[in-house]
Amino acid sequence: MSAIGEGLLEALRLVVRGDAELFAIAGRTLLVSGTATALAMLVGTPLGYLLGRARFPARTLILAAAGTGMGLPPVVAGLVIWLLLVRSGPFGGLDLIYTKQAMIVAQFVIALPLVTAFTAAAIQALPPRLPDLLTVLGAGRARAFWLLAREARLGLLAAVIAGFGAVVSEVGASMAVGGNLAGDTRVLTTAIVTETSRAANERAIAYGLVLLAMAFAVVIVLTVVQQRGAR
Amino acid sequence: MPVRRLLAAACALAVLAAACGGSGDGDGGAIILATTTSTRDSGLLDELVPRFERETGIRVKVIAVGTGAALRMAGEGNADAVLVHAPEAEAAYVASGDLVGGRLVMANEFVIVGPPADPARAAAAPDLRAAVAAIAAHGRFVSRGDDSGTHQRELALWRAAGVDPRAVAREETGQGMGATLAIASERRAYTLADRGTWLALRDALDLAVLVEGGVDLRNVYRVHVVNPERHDGVEAARAEAFAAFLVAPATQALIGRFRAAEFGRSLFSPAAAAGGGG
Numbered sequence: 001m002s003a004i005g006e007g008l009l010e011a012l013r014l015v016v017r018g019d020a021e022l023f024a025i026a027g028r029t030l031l032v033s034g035t036a037t038a039l040a041m042l043v044g045t046p047l048g049y050l051l052g053r054a055r056f057p058a059r060t061l062i063l064a065a066a067g068t069g070m071g072l073p074p075v076v077a078g079l080v081i082w083l084l085l086v087r088s089g090p091f092g093g094l095d096l097i098y099t100k101q102a103m104i105v106a107q108f109v110i111a112l113p114l115v116t117a118f119t120a121a122a123i124q125a126l127p128p129r130l131p132d133l134l135t136v137l138g139a140g141r142a143r144a145f146w147l148l149a150r151e152a153r154l155g156l157l158a159a160v161i162a163g164f165g166a167v168v169s170e171v172g173a174s175m176a177v178g179g180n181l182a183g184d185t186r187v188l189t190t191a192i193v194t195e196t197s198r199a200a201n202e203r204a205i206a207y208g209l210v211l212l213a214m215a216f217a218v219v220i221v222l223t224v225v226q227q228r229g230a231r
Numbered sequence: 232m233p234v235r236r237l238l239a240a241a242c243a244l245a246v247l248a249a250a251c252g253g254s255g256d257g258d259g260g261a262i263i264l265a266t267t268t269s270t271r272d273s274g275l276l277d278e279l280v281p282r283f284e285r286e287t288g289i290r291v292k293v294i295a296v297g298t299g300a301a302l303r304m305a306g307e308g309n310a311d312a313v314l315v316h317a318p319e320a321e322a323a324y325v326a327s328g329d330l331v332g333g334r335l336v337m338a339n340e341f342v343i344v345g346p347p348a349d350p351a352r353a354a355a356a357p358d359l360r361a362a363v364a365a366i367a368a369h370g371r372f373v374s375r376g377d378d379s380g381t382h383q384r385e386l387a388l389w390r391a392a393g394v395d396p397r398a399v400a401r402e403e404t405g406q407g408m409g410a411t412l413a414i415a416s417e418r419r420a421y422t423l424a425d426r427g428t429w430l431a432l433r434d435a436l437d438l439a440v441l442v443e444g445g446v447d448l449r450n451v452y453r454v455h456v457v458n459p460e461r462h463d464g465v466e467a468a469r470a471e472a473f474a475a476f477l478v479a480p481a482t483q484a485l486i487g488r489f490r491a492a493e494f495g496r497s498l499f500s501p502a503a504a505a506g507g508g509g
Contacts, residue, residue, distance in 0.1 A: 086309045087307075087464050088307045088308050088309055088462075097309075098292045181292055181293065182277065196409070196410075197409040198432075199431070
């Protein structure tokens with residue numbers, strides 16, 4: 001049977017058997033990428049809101065920077081974070097290199113431009129008079145933020161999906177700053193690299209299928225939330 | 232309100248991540264071991280490291296890169312110990328004082344593999360130099376190109392045979408041994424491999440060992456400790472403990488037995504008894 005068929009079977013076998021390593025790696029992937037996406041939202045949503053609403057001199061420049069950052073190769077982000085966190089680097093004293101936290105930092109840097117740019121676009125897509133209308137109706141600044149965010153939820157959820165999709169699938173940054181340590185910083189993508197280099201293609205395909213299934217599960221939850229709001 | 236719920240979930244996750252802090256270090260702290268891909272891909276370190284961690288409580292973070300990159304990490308104080316196989320390159324770091332306490336751990340051999348039909352007739356050559364020259368003249372060669380110990384040895388072989396590698400039909404993969412072997416197999420080309428990785432992967436490859444044996448193909452692994460007097464933050468005592476563990480008789484016996492039953496021969500032969508020296 002072909003390697004792909006074997007991989008499918010192996011994936012099923014691992015899931016059915018409740019393979020401990022598979023579930024540990026999948027759980028770790030979810031924790032690291034979920035946290036990085038959450039942090040990117042915490043920073044990127046207000047930033048994107050500001051970029052979408054406010055008018056200030058550096059605005060175009062920051063928007064362009066966010067747009068460029070959307071194409072930032074993860075491996076470049078990984079290299080920069082590695083140079084910053086490594087023992088001889090400026091933040092080496094934090095002892096963060098080769099930890100999950102370092103991976104979260106790198107994935108945050110990858111997701112932030114995506115979340116920011118998508119949020120800015122979603123806010124700008126709202127009817128231009130809406131913010132003024134809210135002010136006239138007596139909504140405060142915080143209240144206006146919530147109401148606008150609610151109106152822009154389709155775009156905001158697209159921002160989350162894009163951010164999560166980017167970090168859960170990247171391998172370069174996780175490999176560089178996490179070190180692909182078994183049982184500690186090995187996530188699904190770096191595990192696939194490891195298994196491939198060991199010629200364990202069936203297991204690599206199994207991990208790939210689990211990664212796809214996991215991404216699908218997360219996106220389907222977000223999409224249900226998104227589309228429910230659309231009605 | 233989905234947006235607010237989403238932001239609340241984001242906050243919760245962030246707090247959770249902060250709480251999950253620490254890096255799972257053992258009671259005895261941790262060290263960073265920079266090493267080659269061959270020691271990891273063969274599975275040897277998966278066998279040795281957990282044993283060391285159980286005995287000492289010191290966690291070992293194995294960062295598998297090429298030997299060149301591993302040595303550079305050590306030279307900048309970004310690792311505590313290295314396990315590498317490029318004697319010439321190691322000597323430079325020992326001379327500069329970045330590496331101390333070097334000792335022999337194990338050895339195996341490099342082998343030249345290529346298409347079973349052997350179009351360059353390398354296997355028929357009278358010696359290693361002639362074989363390398365034959366490949367240069369009539370064969371295609373796939374190189375690691377990643378400054379690994381294997382790559383450095385390949386360049387030394389061209390030099391010894393008086394061949395300019397730029398004149399050879401030669402491509403660099405920039406990847407590990409497994410990927411490079413797979414590419415050589417697909418392209419019906421020759422390549423240099425360590426015997427451990429070759430044995431572990433040969434079933435998936437359409438390649439054969441064509442040249443082997445001799446002192447010029449000997450592959451020697453040494454462990455070194457990064458000099459704490461030159462680099463701040465180096466965990467020298469723990470690194471020394473790991474180096475001592477690698478050359479201890481019990482570990483050496485384990486290395487000799489590693490996967491020997493599976494392949495009918497040992498992947499690495501213990502070498503600590505043969506003497507140390509950096």
